Amino acid sequence: MSIDKEYLQIEREKEWRAELRKKMANKDRTALNRTKMPEMDPYVRIQFQNKEVNIGLTEEQARQEASRCLDCPTPTCMEGCPVSINIPKFVKYIDAGDYLGAAKTLKETSALPAVCGRVCPQEKQCEANCFYTQKLKKDAVAIGYLERFAADYERESGLMSVPEVAPANGIKIAAIGSGPSSLSFAGDMIKRGYDVTVFEALHEIGGVLKYGIPEFRLPNKIVDVELENLQKMGVKFVKNFIVGKTSSFEDLKAEGFEAFFVASGAGLPRFMNIPGENYNGILSSNEYLTRVNLMNAANDEFDTPVIKGKNVAVIGGGNTAMDSVRTAKRLGAERAMIIYRRSRAEMPARVEEVHHAEEEGIEFINLANPVEYFADEKGKVNAVRIQRMGLGEPDASGRRSPVVIEGSEYDIPVDLVVVAVGVSPNPLIPSEVKDLKVSRWGTIEVNEDTMQSSIPELFAGGDIVRGGATVILAMGDGRKAAANMDEYLKSKHS
């Protein structure tokens, strides 16, 4: 998203901001240390599937942290934000003690601030571009913690503001899928006055925020509040509806929908295709997390079963792998292991998640790759054979590539294996649309500047375009698609 520099300047020169800057000398601001996020004790938290690990900053902590921000004339932090949040403005509102003002600022550009404050990799985005990180070589202002603080404060205050919505223009549009990309799109389009319907295949709205990310990282009630907010703005949600299957695109056009935003996600788990991988007790992270998060399988009152392993191996080193292994620990695993083919330095998971996992007693078997599974006479997995790896030259991703160490195989006893080695785009939607250009990986091809596909009235974003990325990049796509679909529809109607 492009940043409107003039608007930033006007905002920055407002009296309250200028006053605030004068209140404290920059050398005093930079002398402060970054606030530590209060956390639940690891020994306590591993007993609860649904208790959040990060507790959140106190008002005092938040204000002090916000006072570290220098309110730079050129806020480089914003360049790292895929949804272009006016970061200095919201941080300075916190500094001034106007927490509701901070929350309102977040909602100008982000449909899900309480979510982003929890799951965004800020250390790679806004905080990586912070003046502290870049120029002072100090710990960045904890923008993520502050974002979460403002959103939580507003929610708990009971004074949630509903963003302003333009008068209805009567144009019907649809968003397909109800994950972060769609929600972000829907929020922007409803603000512009469109009649927005979000179609979801599952029985719950929220996509990966509900079925994927565990409650100890993102409580469902947080997501629900953000959904209610969109509902108050006028967004309609339809569950149990697969566009292209339940009704075709043509049917929906006949019902008056003029344009579509496809954000159906990367819902196709990858497996490694190694011997024994289809034994019972070996499942994708999607399946494992869906059973526990969406279906409440760990609770005996619910009908969906889940295997509660004692020796659990999770294959992979991303955030989903961390979510899976930490879930297994909470469901009673005595030994919960990560098996990852590179070393810790190459792990794609957020540093915070790896750190939390370590605190919780997760075992890391790095530089190791499964090559075969073994099972008992009933076909239930009982061992994984792993092969040790060394690190070779950097590959296309810039990370050092793993190299097999011959003859290094050994077996580890397991009774549950969760495969978290990535996902592919869900083929359900692309296969139902004639003439839609799809890459050889199955992702929908779009113009990167507009998110428009080969079919003019069809835009796409999130993992169905990227193949597997983060919540915030998906949200950025949603915003970009909204802006461009708006242009497209305006020119059509003029």
Next chain:
Amino acid sequence: MNQIVDKVLFSEKVAKFVVHAPRIARSRKPGHFVILRVDEKGERIPLTIAGADPEQGTIVLVVQRMGVSSSKLFELNIGDHILDVVGPLGKATHIYNAGTILACGGGVGVAPMLPIVEGFKKAGNRVISILAARNKDLIILEDEIRKWSDEVIIMTDDGSYGTKGVVTVGAEMVIQRETINECIAIGPAVMMKFTSLLTQKYQIPTQASLNAIMVDGTGMCGACRVSVGGRTMFTCIDGPEFDAHQIDFNELIMRLGGYSAEEKLAYERYML
């Protein structure tokens, strides 16, 4: 949404439900299935659609009481609502004029077979249907199948109706008697396995419709994976029908028991 407008008991454990689901009724084709959830605590379970009336906006589902979820559904009555129904899912059956079709249905597998038999008949095929079950009470939808078949053979394990014997006995008799161009097998995994072995012997192309364990039904979880021709496929989006001769039925049977311990415990709790 999803109101039950009719319920017919076929036997003590098998019932037919007619459910109001207008969009699905319009869109579904033979071979499609739905995923449903009976209540807030329920599982998502797949059920193949046994018929539809687009004008009335209804679909037909046939349920056999087995574990917790099928029992909960079975116990619903006319006027009740099923909380969630989503579909139609899966790939539709490839229906064309093949010549002579042998359709083998075991137990409640006859229900999803009905629209397929109808489809093949309407496409101009000669259709021979075999309905097989343990006993007379478990033979379902005979009249409906007869409507779309040139010949119907009934097989029961105990000989209480039709000919005594399993489905393959009847199938082999037909195969030896006349040329069969394509075979359809729908029923318990073991029944499909042996039907497939038989038709493989006679080199008759055979489609089997699989009843794998599923969670979402949209390709997301991979619980329904099955080996077909040495490749892992997802029953929900690549199937539910596959070339039977390529299916690893032993693996399928093993995987169907993947949660048997958990399911048994849950059923005991449910019956208390």
